[in-house]
Amino acid sequence: MIEALAILAAGFWAGMINVVVGSGTLVTFPTLLFFGYPPLVANISNNIGLVGGGITGTIGYRRELAAHGPALRRLLPASLAGGLTGAALLLVLPDSAFRAIVPALIGLGLVMVIWGPALQRFIKKHRPSAGTPHSLALTAGIYVLGIYGGYFGAAQGVLIIGLMSVLTTTALQSITALKNLLTTGVNAIAAVTFMIVAWDSVDWQAVALIAAGATLGGVAGARFGRRLSPLVMRTIIVSVGLIAIGKLVLFP
Template identity: 60%
Template structure:
């Protein structure tokens, strides 16, 4: 690896760590960078997943104020992310790369629709509750757990735009402020990445390029701090706009690379 290539990977990790904390989809920066530099897709994906865990940790730390009192919610959702991450990582190792090509853009697109419609759906439900005519929303909790599991499977398999999918689900099924939801997203996505990384290390350690993972990790570690500073200052409407733009770019890149 040349010094220029190392610098490129380090900067890609910085960008990925930043965008992951704000929105998600940092893999759309690092993964294409590694492919461009000639790394095989599986090696690029596995090494990238291992490296990005560091950025998730600093991103979660940066959102610690928004996460105060979130224990009950995270205890309900975290097991689904953990299980999903394991399933997704195993699927990456046993399925051909084309297996999820068709469904990935659909999932991201659905996430974007939910990001847009989520506030409207929540306002309508709140109005119905005030009027005493709200239908039961008991299904929201199980639906959110199931959706978190699906997002975890996708995140363990590939990871790009996992945050968009999670934000879409939570925007539609939760009335929490968007910055708090972003904190939840950072925790859940980090769990998925960490579990997938451990699975790769245990099962497919020969596919991990440790120098690449280290460089991405150093960059992502700094990016998590940067992203939390930026993301927490964005007004809700701007944050939703960023999510939509990144999600559309993600769909375009995934379709292009497939």
């Protein structure tokens, strides 16, 4: 019962923080490891369980998504393709091969989040037609982050927010909405892949507990996150990112 409640609570927190910032995996994945789940089983079960929270969080941000249909028609397929690639890599490559560079990726994302506003102002002032969500660089970046998300996914949302803060002039709340849909798409396509190819590596009890908590957490996160100012949002992003780096470096 204690284990079930702990995993349920971790799922709720992960679902909420995924909507606001991202990196909810750094709550649920270590929790599963703590209770003795094998790393591969924990990673795959966590991925499947978090899909529900992504869906409810995306629905909560649907108003911010309404004006970004053209961008999504380019970015969502790239994100899904990356997620499929990452899921395939997880099944054929050792986990340590990719996790070794995760702290560096998160650190790069935090740098982009911190300097994003200044770069956005520069782009808007000097190149008002550049840096739109239709750029080839952004599409390629979303694909690469989709690979990362399908493989492991910790702080994928932080990296997407950082990337879009640099390459677009989109408001932060809209970037958060786009991030929610893109990361949910990656989780969903990876989850389908795992259920087809790696059914034996799924612990459905863990999936159910995380899914229940994350789905409710996604609703709470959407309601809470929409009320935050950009400064508060960036502060949370940087704080969570630094904690994530600390966990990955000190407790690999």
